[in-house]
Amino acid sequence: MSEPRPAPTRPDPLPLPVVDDHAHLDVRRDDDVAGAGEDLAAHVERLVADARAVGVDRIVQIGCDLASAEETVRLVDVHPALLGGVALHPNEAPLHAERGDLDEAYATIERLAAHPRIRVVGETGLDYYRTGEDGRDVQQESFRWHIDLAKRTGKVLQIHDRDAHDDVMRTLAEEGAPERTVLHCFSGDVTMARECVERGYYLSFAGTVTFKNARDLRDALAVVPADRVLVETDTPYLTPVPHRGAANAPMLVAHTVRTVADVLTMSVADLCRTISATAEELYGPW
Structure with a gap:
């Protein structure tokens, strides 16, 4: 058995x-x-405090199944540093369809999305990596439902896109994307990045942009205007270099910020200022 990472x-x-x-x-x-x-309360308290200590003073907490969405509403009420997002993850929608309770799940998400500190509908989208052909129609239906919810409620749409670039872009074009649309953990190429910018979307880059083998992703980042760029951890996943493989935490977005600044040939301070302003424009004040 391998030793746990420090x-x-x-x-x-x-x-x-x-x-x-x-x-x-x-x-x-x-x-x-x-x-x-740690219990959950202590765990979240530590993550928020560690993040604040390195300058990551605001976090968008995402709940993408029913239990996590309920917990997200509780957390944003407890922690001023957090705003929230709720949705059914693309891989959750087929499970609810199989159980016959998809409409009830939609109703729960819509109720939770009405909370004033829930500013995001997401993450929603398409995931063709974990869900096979038999679940794709339900994923598409769910994605379209969430797009409509974001437009009806005036919330930001955050999109999960895994191995489904063409269908994500097509669906957004067909439905009409909300005015504020973010592609979370952007993983497309230069061509897709340019098209997203032309459509007015925002691109959020995770720790993957720091990986040595992510040259294509950094090339895509390089064509995105700084005021369309966001950074994220996707905690506890996608931990940036130099801690790749360990559990992620919001404080580690500092590593991603420094990589993004280098790719965009900006000072770290200027990038922080720009990202902060963009986030407040998107989500409102914390």
């Missing part, structure tokens, strides 16, 4: 505050040695 250390503080655009603070990894023995 807990990541705090990165150097950023020069100005910045936002982690997408995190799942309520999700625990079995190999999260930093959080061993």
